[in-house]
Amino acid sequence: MNRLTQSMILILLGGAVLRITTLSTTYLNYVKPGFQPFLIAAAAVVFVLGVVGLIQEWRGSPRPDHHEGHEHGHEHGHAPRVAWLLTLPVFAIYLIAPPALGAFSAKSEEAPAQPPVAALDAYHALPAGKVNDMALSEFIGRAWGDSANSLVGRQVKLTGFVVPSVKKKDRWYVARIQIACCAADGIALKVAVLDATMPPENTWIEVTGTWREPKSGKLPAGTVAPELDAISVTEIPQPVEPYE
Structure with a gap:
């Protein structure tokens, strides 16, 4: 890979x-949305470096003598072949544009992950007579x-994508991926939807319903997905911000 190619890849x-x-x-x-300014700044720097390199190549540089040129050509004129791997993210973004994490990622984690929620018992009361x-x-x-x-007797509306249960044929979940900074650290949040026909897998939905209290009393945190008795299930487009 010569310098001209390197500059083009950076651009x-x-x-x-x-x-x-x-x-x-x-x-x-x-x-997450907060990383946009940093991505723009980093991309701008990479783009400018590529343009500067391209201009330098077009203008040309003073040619050293034969022996010097031979030595420097081998030493600086080419980058390692592994540098071609820089083209992979370019092709991925322009040609593939990988979608947000969805049902496949959530399905592979049958046991519900515990989200970093607020301290227990720190929740405000939910108003009655409205959908929360x-x-x-x-x-x-x-x-x-x-x-x-606070969930008892209160209607709630949850937004997520459809994930079928791996272990139970008649069970499915409304799920969403929660991230701290990027998709690489995402965990799947899932709520079992009861008394409703399952839409196609990975379909985004809004589901309205009421919490079904566990028969055993307190629900063991991180072991069983909470259950929702569905009142309505509506298919929706994927939100602009797909993660929580």
């Missing part, structure tokens, strides 16, 4: 990241450890 890589962070919301499939729009992490936190049982 393509920087341009690809700038494209998904400034002209679209595709970057939200991979990181709620994140899955909050619903799971209330179901696992709210001694005030």
Whole structure:
């Protein structure tokens, strides 16, 4: 790989990241919204370095003598072959554009992961007579450890994608991936949906219903997915920000 090719790859890589962070919301499939300024800054630096390298190659540089040119050509003129791996993210972004994590990632984690929720018993009371729009992490936190049982008799609306159970044929979940910074650290949050026909796998839905209290009393945190008696299930487009 010569310097001209290196510069072109830097331009393509920087341009690809700038494209998904400034002209679209595709970057939200991979990181949290707060990382946008850092991605833009890093992509701009890579892009500028590529342009500068390209200009230098076009202008040309003073040619050293024959022996010097021969030695420096071998020493500096080519990058290791592994540098071609830099083209992979470019092709991935331009040609593939990997989607956000979905049902496949959630299905592989049958035991529900414990989300980093607020301290137990720190939840406010839910108003009666209305549908409470709620994140899955909050619903799971209330179901696992709210001694005030604030979910009892309250209707809630959860948003996520459909995940069939691996172990039980008639069981399915509304799920969402929660991330701390990027998709690599995502954990699956799942709530079992009861008394409703399962939409196609990986379909995004809004499900309204009421919490079904466990027969054994307190639900063991991190061992069993909370259950929701569904009142309605509505298919929706994927949200712009797919992660919690």
